[in-house]
Amino acid sequence: MHINFLNINYLLLILISYLIGSIPSAILISKVMKTKDPRKFGSNNPGTTNMLRIANKTSAALTLIADISKGYISLQITRMFIEDNSTSVLGIISIAVILGHIYPIFTKFIGGKGVATFLGVLLNINPCLAITAIITWIISAKISGYSSLASIITVTITPVYYLAFNKNFTYVEKSIFISLVIISIIIVCRHKNNIYNLLKKVEDKISI
Known part of the structure; x- marks a missing residue:
């Protein structure tokens, strides 16, 4: 279905989602x-x-919990106001809330890295997808000792998980997949300093 994103209702939903994401x-x-x-x-x-x-x-x-909630609530609000649960709208909303978290208007566009909010988005799209992402992060962090590396691995592989889950149901929601890929790229780019530190072997470790 073609979605007219110039529709004031869709623009408001996008703005609301960005503002929710911007909550520090x-x-x-x-x-x-x-x-x-x-x-x-x-x-x-x-x-x-x-x-x-x-x-x-x-x-x-x-x-x-708060950051996960931002992603989940943004999509849930959207579902309340669109009749057909259009995946095109949900995809754009997902990107908007992530951008809000990373570039929040309330703190001069300096925010977090978007991983937890991304998890909230996944939780709304498909709880099984979110659980798979959590397991991936835990295993990656446990093996590597790096939270940043675990996050990069998780967001990079999540779109592949989405394809696998949808293959089981014989269809692929292309707009959601594209949105997940875009979000993954945004989050990985947000980790550029961590990637530099990892390459220099000066990144801080965590214990799980």
Whole structure:
């Protein structure tokens, strides 16, 4: 089905999703929990891993839940306002919320890396896909010891998982697949400093 993205309803949904993604979860939680500002300590990244590094497990868990929720809620709101659950719209919304998280308007376009919010998107699209991504991340992090490498591996392989899941049902939602590929590229690019550190063997490790 052809979707007219100039339709004001679709534009509003895209804007709302971007704004939801822009909510600075880690920063707000650091203020509520009275911990260090994740933008100024550790890796300077307002995300789950850095919150675990500079604060505590509770703050990290709350950040993870909040960031996942942003991705899930954005798609769920969209499903409420479109009649046919158009995968074209859902794909664009997925990209919008990720861009909001990475380039949030509320914090001068400096945000996180999008992995947890991406997980929320996957959870809404297909819970089994999200679970598979989580397992991939855990295994990759356990073997390598690097959260960043695990994230890069997970987001890179997730579109392939999507194809595999849809093959079982004899169809492929092309627009969702394309959106997942675009999001994967965006997130990997956001990890460019981590990739540099990995190559130089100076990337911080995590213990699982």
